[in-house]
Amino acid sequence: MPKKVIWGLIACGAFLLLIIGLGLATQLKRDQTSHVITQQNRPLIMIAGSNSTPNNFDDIIKSLNAQHQHPVINVTVTNSQAIKVKQNRVEGTNLNDALIVVFFENSTDTNANIMTQTNGLAKVMRYLQKKFKLKTANALGYSNGGLIWSRYIAGLTSSKPLPIHDLMLVGTPFLGTDEDHPDHELYDPLLKAQAHFKSLHAVVNVAGDTSSGNDNVVPLTSVTAGGKLFMNTAGRYTQMTVNIKDISHGNLLQESYVARLVRQNLVNQ
Incomplete structure (x- = not known):
């Protein structure tokens, strides 16, 4: 050749x-x-509000698992402030991939109980830090769950808060549910401690609106009062409204749009 x-x-x-x-x-x-x-950079910890159940976040978890299977850790704080944990592991994942749901057996809608729940959350975070070596997390708070997270991050507990990177609040009543008589008991201490929110990378504050200025429970003015806490304090603050005629406070977590916001702002960050 x-x-x-x-x-x-x-x-x-x-x-x-x-x-x-x-x-x-x-x-x-x-x-x-x-x-x-x-792959998540940190786990997502979720807390619901008053009269909650262990299943409040099932729709969001189902939506997130449709694209990527996540291990789920369910943490229950009993009436006596004891902690019970149940895990659903997924092969090939680690703590950063986890979705952690914190449920309080006593979730009655009173300011005093929200303070008690905040101390319960601090206990949960210490447990997660010791048991799973948790160092940081993203957080989702629905309704009063947003108040619990805000109080925890503001340092209104007996222990130093674990660093939270990104925070999403859904239907959080910062000034209560009576627009004519705003409740400042929980809000004013947050204002005084708002310097703590400088540690937050980003905050997304979501309100529901039936076009009547509320979500049938929480007034828009109560939700948007969060802007005074986080705007120009956290690294980035975004405020948005889900405007659907038949929306209600009780079904905010079932809205597919909210699930997309959770994926974009808390899971892929």
Whole structure:
């Protein structure tokens, strides 16, 4: 076989190997990028509000699991402030991938109980820190759960709060539920301690509105009062309203739009 033909075949082979190598490198880069998108940087801890159940966040968990399976840790704080934990593990995941639901057996809607729940949350966070080596987390608070998170981050407990990176509040009544008579008992201490919110990377504050200026329970003015706490204090503050005619305070967590906000702002961050 002539040398020119041999060298030509060698050159063609080398060219084909180069093309295949570039293709594999590109695919590997895409796979790595995809992995980064689906892997959380920190766990997400969720707290519901008054008269809550252990299943309040089931719809959100189902939506998040549709794209990427997450281990779930359910933490119950009993009436006696004891802690019970149940885990649902997923192979190939770690604590950063976890969705942690904190449920209080006593979730009656009183200011005194919200203070008690805040101390209960501090106890939960110390437990998670000791048991799972938790160092930081993202947080979701629904209704009074947003007040509990805000009080915890503001340092209104007997122990130093664990660093929270990103915080989302849904239907949180910062000034209570009576627009004509705002309740400042829980709000004013947050104002005095708002310097603590500088540690937050981002806060998203979501309100529901039936076009009547409320979500049938919480006035918009009560939710948006959160702006005075977090705007120009946290690294970034975003305030938005879910405006649907038949929306109600009780079904805010079932709205698919809210689940998308959770994924975008708390899971992929």
